[in-house]
Amino acid sequence: MGGSRILFLGTGGDEFVIGKQLRASGGIIFSYESNQFCIDPGPGSMLMSKMTNVNIRETDAIFVTGNKLFRANDVNAIISGMTHDGLDKRGVLICPSSVVMDENNNEHPFVNKKYKKYLEKTIVIDNTTRIGINDVEVEVIKLKEHISENCGYKFVTPRFNLAYIPDTSYSPELAKQLTNTDVLILSVKEPHDSEKKSSLNTRLAQEIIKAVRPQLVILTGFGIKMMQSDPLYEAREIQKSTGVQIIAAKDGMSINPISFAATVRQKNLKSF
Secondary structure, three states: OOOEEEEEEEOEOOHHHHHOOOOOEEEEEEEEOOEEEEEOOOOOHHHHHHHOOOOHHHOOEEEOOOOOHHHHOOHHHHHHHHHOOOOOOOOEEEEOHHHOOOOOOOOOOOOOHHHHOOOOEEEEOOOOOEEEEOOEEEEEEEOOOOOOOOEEEEEEOOOOEEEEEOOOOOOHHHHHHOOOOOEEEEEOOEOOOOOOOOOOEHHHHHHHHHHHOOOEEEEEOEOHHHHHHOHHHHHHHHHHHHOOEEEEOOOOOEEOHHHHOOOOOOOOOOOO
């Protein structure tokens, strides 16, 4: 492997877009050097992986941000693919407790106990702020919802920082956790003039982007109103307002994050 890339296996963000398959919903593949991470494997992850020439067998870790259909539906299929259906016990699953533990009567976890046994390790992030996967440090981003239900991830590499924020409501504390982010993947379900509880619209996204000032922002997780407004138009409006480069993701789109990082920095060196 080697190199770095962000590959979008789906950019749909609500039941209308995904139900009609206006956009796919397979999540994101993030590769850094010899690491391959699968983020939020929603419906169609395996199919989109095949269509974009991703070898699921090479996946080192699966990151899930919440126990929701659009984020975890295909997690068992990905585990099966990366372990040859348990033939090799390998890989790590990183997720909130709701994804793996049946703690309430209203919702069952998406991860099947059988497939959980195929993994080398499962890391529940409810009481964790930072973990290491090979040479990548991962910070857990606390969102407005309880961390057992919803979280984001920040991937700190020696060359750049990448943060992924799923569908969530706005909070000023979010921007503080995104300090020193070079590339920000932001789920923006609603367009500028649409308000929806527990979701970002482009107006609120602008507030986050102005505070964080990343080198690049990639919008994803589009709802039906966002599709009607046109994500490309909304991205251009955010770019005009913030002065930050904004891209509206498309299904199958691949980006090299290193080309957008301001400098090659040794972020993991500590001062003595």
